[in-house]
Amino acid sequence: MYFCAMYSSELIKGTLKTIILKLLKSNGKMYGYEITQRVKELTNNKIQITEGALYPTLHLLEKEGEVETETENIGKRVRKYYTITPKGKVTVNLKVNEFMDFMNTMKFLLDLELDVGHAAK
Amino acid sequence: MQLNDEHIAFILDDIKANGIVIEDLQNNLLDHICCIVENEMPEGEDFYKFYGCIMPRFFKKDLKEIEEETNNLLTFKNYYAMKSTVKISGIISAFLILGGSIFKTMHWPGAGFMIMLGGLLFSLIFVPLMIVLKFKDDETTTDKWVFAFGFVLAMVAALGIIFKVFHWPYANFGMRWSVTLFLFGYIPLYYFTRIRRPETKFNTTINMVLMMACGGMMYALFNLHPSTGVQESVNASYDFMQQHTIQVSRANEALHAKKAPYLTSNRFHQSSINLYQKIDSIKAFLIASTDKIPLEKAKQISLSDVQGVNDNVSLRNVFENSTSEFSLQALEREINAYNELVAELFPSNQEKLIAINQLQFRNTILSVVLYQLSQVQWQVVSSENSYLEALSN
Numbered sequence: 001m002y003f004c005a006m007y008s009s010e011l012i013k014g015t016l017k018t019i020i021l022k023l024l025k026s027n028g029k030m031y032g033y034e035i036t037q038r039v040k041e042l043t044n045n046k047i048q049i050t051e052g053a054l055y056p057t058l059h060l061l062e063k064e065g066e067v068e069t070e071t072e073n074i075g076k077r078v079r080k081y082y083t084i085t086p087k088g089k090v091t092v093n094l095k096v097n098e099f100m101d102f103m104n105t106m107k108f109l110l111d112l113e114l115d116v117g118h119a120a121k
Numbered sequence: 122m123q124l125n126d127e128h129i130a131f132i133l134d135d136i137k138a139n140g141i142v143i144e145d146l147q148n149n150l151l152d153h154i155c156c157i158v159e160n161e162m163p164e165g166e167d168f169y170k171f172y173g174c175i176m177p178r179f180f181k182k183d184l185k186e187i188e189e190e191t192n193n194l195l196t197f198k199n200y201y202a203m204k205s206t207v208k209i210s211g212i213i214s215a216f217l218i219l220g221g222s223i224f225k226t227m228h229w230p231g232a233g234f235m236i237m238l239g240g241l242l243f244s245l246i247f248v249p250l251m252i253v254l255k256f257k258d259d260e261t262t263t264d265k266w267v268f269a270f271g272f273v274l275a276m277v278a279a280l281g282i283i284f285k286v287f288h289w290p291y292a293n294f295g296m297r298w299s300v301t302l303f304l305f306g307y308i309p310l311y312y313f314t315r316i317r318r319p320e321t322k323f324n325t326t327i328n329m330v331l332m333m334a335c336g337g338m339m340y341a342l343f344n345l346h347p348s349t350g351v352q353e354s355v356n357a358s359y360d361f362m363q364q365h366t367i368q369v370s371r372a373n374e375a376l377h378a379k380k381a382p383y384l385t386s387n388r389f390h391q392s393s394i395n396l397y398q399k400i401d402s403i404k405a406f407l408i409a410s411t412d413k414i415p416l417e418k419a420k421q422i423s424l425s426d427v428q429g430v431n432d433n434v435s436l437r438n439v440f441e442n443s444t445s446e447f448s449l450q451a452l453e454r455e456i457n458a459y460n461e462l463v464a465e466l467f468p469s470n471q472e473k474l475i476a477i478n479q480l481q482f483r484n485t486i487l488s489v490v491l492y493q494l495s496q497v498q499w500q501v502v503s504s505e506n507s508y509l510e511a512l513s514n
Contacts, residue, residue: 032149033156051179055149056191063195071148076129077155078148 007047016049016057017066018099021092024067024084031079032058058082066091122162124155132172140185150179150187200257207250214242225286236286244279248272263314271307274299278339288484296339304336355488356425362495363424369502370397376509383512389466393505396459399452400494403440406447410439411487430488440490441483449482456497463504473504 023038024030030038036049061067066088072079084092106112129151136150154175162171180186217239224232252269260268281295308329315325377390384390401420409419411429429435440449456477463473480493 031152033153033160051150051153052181052187052190055146055153055187056194058149059143059145059191060194074152076126077133077151079152080145080149 015099016053017061018092018095019047019049020054020057020061020082021066021084021088022096024082025089025092029070029081029083031081035082061088122158122164122168124158124168128158128168129155131169135172136184139183141188143188143191146188146191150184200254203250203254207247207254210242210246210250214239214247217242233286237283240279240283240286244276244283248276248279267307267310267314270310271303274303274307278303300336300339304333304340308332308336352430352488353425355492356423359424359488359492359495362492362499366495366499366502369499369506373502373505373509376506380509380512386466388462389508390505392459392462393501396455397498397501399455400498403447403452404491404494407436407440407487407490411435424488424491427487427491430491431486433484433486436485436487436490452482452494453477459501467508473508475500 019039020035023035027038032051032054036051036054039047039049058067062069062082065085067082068085070081070083072081132154133147133151136147136154141147141150154172157175158168158171161175162168176184217235221232221235221237221239224230224235249272252272255268255272256265258265277295277299281292281297281299284290284292284295311332312325312329315321318325373390373393377384405416405420408414408422408427408429409416411432412419412422412427414422424430439445439447444450456475460474460477463470467473475497480497482490482493
């Protein structure tokens with residue numbers, strides 16, 4: 001439900017917070033649609049964040065104080081911009097490091113360095 | 122395509138109609154949909170048709186899912202914190218209750234505090250959090266409600282035990298009802314909702330037997346009356362004192378008749394008889410009220426034949442909290458009148474005064490009250506006897 005992509009949702013579940021926080025850290029303030037488009041663009045459509053996953057997570061990040069918001073009226077509608085907070089910056093560093101460590105562990109576990117492309121013997 | 126006010130109003134109404142209540146989320150979705158239409162709708166395509174095509178990508182079944190997911194995340198954002206709180210509070214409460222019980226057995230200080238803290242942690246933090254977590258689990262609705270019912274009973278039972286340890290009111294009520302409902306409500310529910318599932322059949326039977334054994338033992342422990350041996354010795358002691366009191370009372374009558382010429386006043390004798398008889402009627406009344414037997418029969422009955430010797434409920438109603446002529450209040454009035462006369466007649470003999478404050482008539486059971494009433498009667502007849510004996514012939 002939460003990711004439409006060439007990867008299985010099991011594989012990328014749990015990385016959504018990291019993706020959003022990292023994007024906000026790199027790009028400054030962003031709004032919902034912009035985030036989904038940026039992810040699509042950066043991953044060549046390999047990862048597409050669905051709205052059903054994006055907005056609940058953004059609300060949670062706001063409640064946890066990882067992001068802060070400001071609104072802008074565009075005609076009859078309101079656009080909400082998200083910006084990463086200092087707390088969010090600390091979190092994203094921790095999460096990125098954790099993810100890197102996880103990838104290294106998986107590389108070792110699946111023997112990827114020794115036999116790239118032929119892991120499953 | 123540039124959206125006009127009519128389009129925006131249409132999208133917003135549709136979002137609301139599909140169950141999105143949080144205003145913030147409404148605005149987010151409205152802007153998102155507008156962005157999609159503005160950036161992705163092909164030239165010349167009908168807005169309403171395009172809108173119908175893009176909406177399914179927001180959900181699996183309906184749009185409300187986004188709001189539910191948001192609520193779930195916000196409500197259960199502390200899910201893992203809750204789980205660790207459950208673990209920690211469970212372990213601490215188990216150690217506190219166990220430690221408190223050992224301290225209580227050894228009569229060491231701090232036992233009550235440990236048991237209370239452990240019980241409160243268990244019933245007010247551990248169990249409620251377990252109920253919340255249970256509802257979050259991927260179990261059937263029936264299982265969730267059955268377990269929640271069991272947890273609520275555990276909570277009431279634990280609070281009942283704390284109340285019992287501290288001699289607070291309604292302890293028995295909480296404990297008995299929770300264990301009764303556990304034995305005759307929860308266990309059958311647990312059994313019948315799980316026994317038909319092949320994967321849980323064996324464990325269900327084992328758990329049911331264990332729960333029945335524990336519940337049954339708890340039930341047996343609630344009615345902690347004195348042992349038969351203790352009760353029999355109390356009865357024998359009561360009967361002995363009663364018999365002796367009657368003998369001395371009769372002896373006093375004879376002595377009084379014999380020494381009448383030497384008496385300066387009859388007031389002490391009369392006051393002693395009044396108090397003695399008053400206590401006799403109170404005793405008979407209490408036995409009659411507790412055992413629901415006629416007053417005349419209650420006057421003749423021996424303590425070993427009284428059914429409600431361990432009763433405290435009826436005693437509280439008809440004696441402690443009553444204002445009738447057989448109440449504690451009436452007894453205190455009678456004893457005070459007796460004491461005033463004794464103080465006036467024998468200013469140097471303070472040992473004849475009845476120390477009512479040293480007797481415990483409140484928060485106790487019938488046999489204790491009857492025993493103490495007999496002690497007062499014994500003091501009355503003894504005092505009169507020593508007075509009469511001391512009179513010169």
